[in-house]
Amino acid sequence: MEILVCIKQVPGSNKVEVDPVTGVLKRNGADSKMNPYDLYALECGLKLREQYGGRVSVITMGPPQAQAIIKEAYAMGADAGAIVSDRAFGGADVLATAHTLAQGIKKFGKFDIILCGLQTTDGDTAQVGPEVSEQLDIPCVCNVKEIKGVEGDNILVDMEMAQDIEHLKVSFPCLITVQKDIVQPRLPSYLKKKDTENREIVMYTLKDMEDQNKNNYGLNGSATQVQRIFPPTSDKVQVTWDDPADVLAEKIYSTIKSRKLLG
């Protein structure tokens, strides 16, 4: 079974700063990490390999320093990795990103299952996964909360909907995006890190792509333009109660219950 996991390098800290002039996210190469949501996708891929055999590859789009997260994926157990990188890809929105990734994936190989994290911590759109599937013309299931297993050329998954859970059987090739906490991601291994220090990372640039039309990539290929990025206003609500202990206990309990913090 050929498994591909899409991964992205994101800022290392949750305190993301926005450049007030350009409105662009400040990316400091020295302080970055693999998108935490992608760790769940990668772990799902590694678990599928353990259970059913095959290979786990990873692909990322980003500047050359994003190779660091491919090395990280190697230290977690991935077999092969590719980076899609070219100045022409810069400034891409979700559509252009999905197109570029899909082009890279076609070049990289044939895959039975493509796994993505639900979203990224910097872009937050949760759209790149499904759009990649669209570009590759393969079925897609989002919000997967459990992978039940593989049956022949199908994968069985539970998709979480607002009101209910859908059991789905999806035929290969397909793309699924997995939820946070679907599994507990393993930690990178020191031994694997040392073993894979010199393992190849494939690099694809525009000239490697099937679609050579520059207008489909980067800023030119973007259907949306970001006008302004600004930190959101906090929606934290603070309530103060001043009641006798028994009333307070009841209030706290019903609040916790209504917010579904208690089972």
Next chain:
Amino acid sequence: MSEYKVLDASDLEAISQYVPRERILWADEINEEYSHDELSADASYPEMVVKITSAEEASKVMRYANEKHIAVTPRGAGTGLVGSSVAVEKGIMIDTTLMNHFLELDEKNLTLTVEPGVLLMEIGQYVEEKGLFYPPDPGEKTATIGGNISTNAGGMRAVKYGVTRDYVRGLEVVLADGTIMEVGGKVVKNSSGYDLKDLIVGSEGTLCLVTKAILRLLPLPQKNVSLLIPFPTLAQAIGTVPLIVSSNVIPTAVEFMEREVIMDSEEYLGKKFPDNQADAYLLLKFDGASVEEISKYYDSVAQICLEQGALDLLIADTDERAEAIWKARGAFLEAIKGSTTMMDEVDVVVPRSCVNEFVEFVHDLRKEMGIRIKSFGHAGDGNLHVYILRDDMDDKKWAEMLGKAMERMYLKARELKGQVSGEHGIGLAKKPYLKESLPKESMKLMQGIKKAFDPNNILNPHKVCFD
């Protein structure tokens, strides 16, 4: 028959002159939680709880109590484990939790002045936002700093940074007769007579009441990386610690953990631990200016560990990864507690080279006595937390087994030249063992110090060194 005055309505009226009645709890108003701490089997209700908001209030209450010979028990968040905040002679309990203000952050002297009711977790958050660092890191983050000072709490970073006493520069205290006094200050060095400040830290509320603390801060290390190191056996894991300690790198934390405690924690938190390949683990943490600098440290540690049989070294280099491990580690006490009906603990500290011998002794003891005993601890500083679980034992058998297990473990710790408590204190629960482990002269000196501070013995009676 107690030598202390039993409180009556006149005392309530008198104390209400000093502290508004709405901050006084009396008779039925006193909640059950004021009768015990988090673990100790001892329970006793105070007759009055006074929620003070200033040293002046505390001073008036203490002066009154001293004149009337009423027992006074200080209490913070009640997270102690040895009964230090249990009002054995009833009387007045002074609750410091409303004194929870940050008074001053002095960035020139790198000090933070706080009231005693500020919680440890609030201190961490407050200073880290400003790029500063308060290193003591006990597992119980909801403890008050007053409580931490009272027990000289240690925690996981002690290997590199030391314990609470090392980070208290000065204190404002209220003596038993109501005198408000300052000891120490913002000075870095101090050779001016006996160090009363260091004596008060760790005195468990028996010498005076702390009403203000000047804490020493450090610049916040920019990065930290944790290593989770699976070993085939616990003996191999712990045996590696002295080699790490004697190498040139100093981790901030060196913890050991066993599979069965990790499983308790998984169940308690409802969250899987990031690894399950081994029965025993070491957990190391390093800090430094950059990930590159830190990876240089752990390269040499990795060689040591692999030579000693480590299966691998797992790298937690992001907040999410570190949290997955440390959250589990932080939940060990509660998780073990949740796995049984009742438990008691041993908080011995032994020389670091003897940790393995002590842990093996505990394993053998468990087999020999046929009871469940779980342990985890700070392998890097020799401080072990061993928990004896009651499970379904009846009262008689529990008392007998507990007594026997405790006795054997403290004896072993003495044999290894260890001490009764590494960080939880003596309180009531460990008093007999302290008495057995220290020379008579040492106990006499402690009692003399107590008498000098509190001649009428009103402050937290029967704790630490007094019967």
